[in-house]
Amino acid sequence: MNSTAATTPRQASRAGRAKTVFWILLGVVALGVVIGVLVSRSANTTAAPDDAGQLVRENGRMLSKAPDEKALLVEFLDYECEACAAAYPFIEDLRTEYADTLTVVHRYFPLPGHPNSMTAAIAVEAAAQQGAYEPMYQQMFQTQTQWSHNQQDQSAVFRGYAEQLGLDMAAYDAAVDDPATRQRIELDVADGTALGVVGTPTFYLDGKPLQPDSLDEFTAAVDAATQD
Helix, strand or coil, X not given: CCCCCCCCHHHHHHHHHHHHHHHHHHHHHHHHHHHHHHHHHHHHCCCCCCCCCCCCCCCCEEEECCCCCCEEEEEEECCCCHHHHHHHHHHHHHHXXXXXXXXXXXXXXXXXXXXXXXXXXXXXXXXXXXCCHHHHHHHHHHCHHHHCCCCCCCHHHHHHHHHHCCCCHHHHHHHHHCHHHHHHHHHHXXXXXXXXXXXXXXXXXXXXXXXXXXXXXXXXXXXXXXCC
16 A cells, blocks of 8 residues: 555645645745744743643544554644645645554644634634534635635634534534633643744654655655554
């Protein structure tokens, strides 16, 4: 399944669709993010926990669990981050291609320079509490250009997404209003900050930072990690 034989149509399509956009956006966003994070992070999050720096927690959002897990990919992401949206289809393809052997975990990391990033994370976490993490996160990235970088509060837009997913809206509203939901997100941010995360998307493969120079290198690293 994971051999490095001839390039498949899926692999060719994936590379052609995402290669240029992903890495250009990643570089642009990273440059703009570092200063804002360093200046604003301490004022916008809770203090790091005693066991700070964990990549995975029991209450973490597991995007997909591999039945024959060989490797673990962790992504710190921001739903209002253009680079995260550009990476989204590539990561979805990896999930499909390595479904049997690659477990994928998401960690919230809303950036202070994005006006609705925390609001979006709260909406996704509220949906996740009803077992709808995956469809809500996908909706955020598929519609990002419609709501992102808007100074107006987008809570009503996100609530509309929850309604479209058929969620219990009373429970959704209660979760959005519950301070524990934001605290859950801030715990991810504290972990990421303790680990040295300063921008999104930031990836870890089997506990080590993954910083490839291309999508081909990214895929090769995953392929190597998922081999017997």
